[in-house]
Amino acid sequence: MPVIAHISDLHFGTEDPAVAEGLLADLCEIQPALLVNSGDLTQRGRASQFIAARAFLDRIPFPQLTVPGNHDIPLYDVTRRFLAPLARYRRYIAKELCPMFQTEQLAVMGVNTARSFTWKNGRISLDQIEQIKSTFCAMPFPLFKVLVTHHPFVPPPDDPSPALVGRGGQAIDALDACGADLLLAGHLHRHYSADAKTHHVHIKRTILVAQAGTAISRRRRNEPNAYNLITLIPPEVEIQVRAWSGQKFEPIASTRYMKIENHWTRQPDSG
Numbered sequence: 001m002p003v004i005a006h007i008s009d010l011h012f013g014t015e016d017p018a019v020a021e022g023l024l025a026d027l028c029e030i031q032p033a034l035l036v037n038s039g040d041l042t043q044r045g046r047a048s049q050f051i052a053a054r055a056f057l058d059r060i061p062f063p064q065l066t067v068p069g070n071h072d073i074p075l076y077d078v079t080r081r082f083l084a085p086l087a088r089y090r091r092y093i094a095k096e097l098c099p100m101f102q103t104e105q106l107a108v109m110g111v112n113t114a115r116s117f118t119w120k121n122g123r124i125s126l127d128q129i130e131q132i133k134s135t136f137c138a139m140p141f142p143l144f145k146v147l148v149t150h151h152p153f154v155p156p157p158d159d160p161s162p163a164l165v166g167r168g169g170q171a172i173d174a175l176d177a178c179g180a181d182l183l184l185a186g187h188l189h190r191h192y193s194a195d196a197k198t199h200h201v202h203i204k205r206t207i208l209v210a211q212a213g214t215a216i217s218r219r220r221r222n223e224p225n226a227y228n229l230i231t232l233i234p235p236e237v238e239i240q241v242r243a244w245s246g247q248k249f250e251p252i253a254s255t256r257y258m259k260i261e262n263h264w265t266r267q268p269d270s271g
């Protein structure tokens, strides 16, 4: 039963230490097969913030797959922002900007969407779309295929205004053709799950989307600190939101989907 814990937007520099300890305790109890971290590990891309993020990640004894977010590129240090935007991220967090994790049932690919010029809004390049295609299209269809980005493909259900990842429409066509199942992202500090087809109406299949809130930062958007726990029990997948109660992380919502003829169908008893 592969379980992915999906955390995002740690924003070291604005972290709540009690919540950070609570998250570590919850993760150590759950023992996920993989920890996905969808970016914004730091608040301002400072060395001290990356060192704190690194020390936190070193205490998590599971495989990890991480992508950077816009806050991992220094905003005000313009020399570094344009000449070496992800140098500190690569030094302290991960050298690989297109990480992969694969088992017999599961393939997870990360793509960097953070950019120096459009600092807040992210983008996928044409080369990255080609890489998504060559990776996912070469894999057997029944494999559960997951793409991790920092910037979202689908807006929150109650707010169509946030900017989505640039060139997301083109990327989603490739993901559709190659049988991607799930898109994991953060950036908005809001948790929600959806079917990408509700926004990208032209795609042929359903592609699930799970957005994570901020796991430990005080930069909350009227929601508690939270993260996603994704459990794969083919042909079903459960996306559970675990939120900070003030004392511990506990489940606050759970949505189950079943794959029927390549379409993910939300199950009626979902929360």
Ligand SMILES: [Fe+2]
Binding pocket: 009, 011, 040, 069, 071, 187, 188, 189
């Ligand atoms: Fe963020």
Ligand SMILES: [Fe+2]
Binding pocket: 040, 069, 070, 071, 150, 186, 187, 188
């Ligand atoms: Fe962000």
